[in-house]
Amino acid sequence: MSEARATIYTVARAAGVSAQTVSRVLNGTGQVSARTRAAVLAAIEAQGYRPNAVGRSLRASRTPMIGMLVADVGNPFYARLHRAIERRLAGSGYSLMLMNCDDDARIEHRQLELLRSYRPTGLVIVPSVGSSLTDARLQEFGHVVSVSRVLGGVHVPAVVTDEADAVAAAASELVAYGHTGIAVILGPREASTTRAREQGFRTAVDSHPQARGLVRYTDGTRQGAQEAAEALLRAHPEVTGVIGFNALVTEGIVSALLTAGRRCPEDVSVIGFTDAGWMTLHRPAISVIDQPVEEMGALAGRLLLDMAAGQSVDPGPHVVPSTLVRRGSVAPPSMTKERRA
């Protein structure tokens, strides 16, 4: 009843046992007789006692918390990833702490420093562009899993999709439809995802002698992508098929088409990367490389939980394949001439 600061000691006193025994009941460790347990539980109930995670963490030298650092929480990809990881962690006793770094290595450093001060159990990281994270540094966070972007020279399990193959399939799809001038609007040049997707694109283009491929780098935002796409379409009217790096970039491409007065798919075919709700609403519906975000998040969560439980895990990279979802935004380039005729 006296809510005035219930601790393990006040509970112990009321139950006529030691603090140690209360701790045992709380954590289900060791052996406690049924009678003692009942007395402790009754005292906990009577006092409205609730554990203090801070005391526990200090003693244990670690906090049951998983940090999650991403480049941009405004990108729906990361929101979905966060949700998927949180779902996987639910009930495990670990909480997820989401942090943003605006894809800035300096902010990344600062955020990780803050996280580290809590002595977390693990970290899910989508490294920022230009990240200078090292193995030694990451070790400070206990168990680490990287998602989507991988970090060079660093040995942590990675969860990714089949970047290169997925983009190669999309590029080949455009070629199969008869496009010879195709382009991909990528993200930041230094991002591993950009490099992998570019490589897949080039591989596909190179395997089709009739095709010519163009590559553009952006900051991965809608605005940046729109500008890049507008410039590209202006300078290269022969481009009739464009692949977008992510959902935001795809928005930028579609927006650029609108601005430039180019119709989709009659004038330009479009394939996005990472599905988004609006893509089925758009006319034509946007064909997309559907990234299995939920599976990726669930896998990352599981790996972390396994590591935290002391199990050794496959360092991967764990590749969860994407699927090309065909909707209405890809058509033969010849349609242009037919319609114009």
Next chain:
Amino acid sequence: MSEARATIYTVARAAGVSAQTVSRVLNGTGQVSARTRAAVLAAIEAQGYRPNAVGRSLRASRTPMIGMLVADVGNPFYARLHRAIERRLAGSGYSLMLMNCDDDARIEHRQLELLRSYRPTGLVIVPSVGSSLTDARLQEFGHVVSVSRVLGGVHVPAVVTDEADAVAAAASELVAYGHTGIAVILGPREASTTRAREQGFRTAVDSHPQARGLVRYTDGTRQGAQEAAEALLRAHPEVTGVIGFNALVTEGIVSALLTAGRRCPEDVSVIGFTDAGWMTLHRPAISVIDQPVEEMGALAGRLLLDMAAGQSVDPGPHVVPSTLVRRGSVAPPSMTKERRA
């Protein structure tokens, strides 16, 4: 150099001072001579010492952490809100811990219990539907601000938009365009936002004798809204203007229109609530009640910071007005007949 557990004590020893003085240097509290400060800083540098937030929190009986509990992190509104609050908190020393509750009072309770165990400094809450949160309970979280949804019988500063007026303006806009059968697809019946928006809708409809208003409740998801909109359009062909509760519901309405073969705006005019990137891409571009999410988040962050600094703040509710953004999804209903003719 000896990275083997640098603490305030190892630093103190190396600098030839007491732990207390190291603490003073770390926190900038009290007076420390320049020489002493330099010696401490040198020792910190040499040992690679970094503070342990857990020890600090335990002693201080509170953690420099702000919890943020929302109904659905998958809703872009909350992602934007999170980002805005994090921005406002950046550099303040407080970290933001985002938690999801799937709009379930039970999960809300569990998540808050977890948060509370960290002894946070504050909480930003979008109460779940059916939340049984009380003043007493919320007091356990130190400083609390509610955003968007308000909680009955609870006295915490609230940050909201002008729900009723905004929806009333949208409904009047439809009537002004000549619509007489108008509808609003709302969220959960129990949510304060639903009630306020419904009230605004009814007020507007009642002030126009020629207008008839229909109201539907949903779970606020795209799927739920799509089903509700399909049923509504089927049962009430006289409805030619629809207002959506949020961006997801608006997706559902647009999707329902597509499924039902009703054109926008020729057959049905649409006004959304809360802007989203796809709305300017859609043809027609979707007119929307643009909710000032960033301002709301910044304000919530500031209120929390002020409260944490011991200042008393205006309990509000703090109303940040929305703006009706006219795009292409509203047209006179007469267009229907003209086109059909």
Next chain:
DNA sequence: CTGAAAGCGCTTACAG
């Protein structure tokens, strides 16, 4: 099955 003691890393009074 249970307990007394120590200590996790830090800051808060209290002295000087």
Next chain:
DNA sequence: CTGAAAGCGCTTACAG
């Protein structure tokens, strides 16, 4: 301007 002591709430060895 600086320090010795105590204690935040808990769990970890160590005993019995």
